[in-house]
C-alpha cells in the first residue's frame with residue numbers, strides 16, 4: 078500500500094505540519110537537575126531533520142514540589158530549564174520541524190529505582206498509589222488550585238518560548254488520570270464522584286485554565302488512555318456513551334486534538350465495531366485525533382521495557398484506518414528512538430533499511 082496519505086500536510090489553528098507523523102512523547106531522563114542539555118536538543122533536532130511532522134517531547138514536569146520522581150526528567154518551570162527548552166525549540170525550528178512539550182505531573186507513583194524522593198510527599202486525588210494502597214498525600218483544595226495554575230503557567234511559558242502547541246499528559250495512570258480513575262479517586266467532594274463526568278472535573282479545569290493562558294489560536298492536545306501502568310486492564314469508558322460523557326466536556330473546555338494512547342493501535346475499543354480509541358474519539362467529539370501503539374513494530378512497548386525486542390512490521394492496517402478517516406495523525410514511539418531517519422525511510426519505501434527496537438537503544442540519545 079502507498080504511504081502517501083501519511084505525507085499530506087496538516088493544519089489546525091496556528092499549527093502547520095508537513096506530514097501526519099508525530100514523535101510520541103518518551104521519557105529519556107537525560108536532563109540532569111531537570112534541565113534539557115545540548116545533547117537533548119541535538120536528539121530532537123535529528124528527528125526534525127529526519128522529517129518528523131510534529132515532535133512531542135518527553136514528559137516535562139510542572140512547578141509543583143512533587144510533580145516528578147526523577148531529577149533527570151526535564152522540568153518546564155524554572156529559568157534554567159526554560160532556557161534549556163528554548164534551545165531545543167530553536168534547534169528543531171532551524172531543522173524545519175515543529176515541537177510541542179508534553180506537560181506532566183506524575184501524581185502518586187512508586188519511587189524511582191534510584192531511591193530519589195521529591196522534597197514533599199507525592200500528591201494525588203486521594204493519597205492512593207494503587208486502589209486501597211496509600212502512597213502519598215491527598216490534595217487539598219489549595220493544592221488542586223495551585224496545580225491547575227501550574228499547568229497553565231507551564232503552557233503559557235511553552236507558548237512564550239516558541240513551542241508550536243502543547244500536550245497535556247492525561248494518560249497512563251499519572252495525576253490527571255488518577256482523578257479520572259475510581260481506583261485512585263475516592264474523593265467525596267466536587268473533585269470526585271461516581272461517574273466519569275464527575276471525575277473529569279480536574280482535567281476540565283486544567284484544560285480551561287490552559288486555554289485561558291494560551292489563547293484561542295494555540296493548539297491544545299490532550300493525551301488519554303483507558304489503560305494504566307497500575308492496571309493494564311482498567312477502563313474508564315465501557316461504552317461509547319460513557320466515552321462521550323468523558324470526552325465531550327474536555328472538548329468543550331478547549332481540547333483541539335485527542336491523543337488516544339493504546340499499546341496496539343489495531344485493537345477495537347468496543348464490541349461491534351473495529352474502530353480503535355482514536356476512531357471513537359473523533360467520531361464522538363468531531364475533534365482531530367492521534368493514534369499510537371506499535372506502529373511499524375512487531376511487539377508492544379511495555380514488553381519492550383521487559384527486554385523483548387521488536388522488528389519492523391507492515392503499515393497496511395494503519396494505512397487502511399487512516400484512509401477511512403479514523404484519525405488525523407499517527408504517533409510513533411520506539412521506532413523513532415532507534416532511528417531518526419524512520420520517517421524518510423517509510424516515505425521512500427526503504428523498508429529493508431528499517432531497524433529493530435531493543436531495550437539497549439534506551440541507554441543513549443542516538
Ligand SMILES: Cc1cc2nc3c(=O)[nH]c(=O)nc-3n(C[C@H](O)[C@H](O)[C@H](O)COP(=O)(O)O)c2cc1C
Pocket residue numbers: 101102103104105135136179246248249300338339340369370371372374377378408409410411412439
Ligand atoms: C522509553 C519510553 C518512554 C516513554 N515515556 C512516555 C512519556 O513520558 N509520556 C507518555 O505519554 N508516554 C510515554 N511512553 C509511551 C509512548 O509515548 C508510546 O505511547 C508507546 O511507546 C507506544 O508507542 P510505540 O509502540 O510506537 O513505541 C514512553 C514509551 C517509551 C518506549
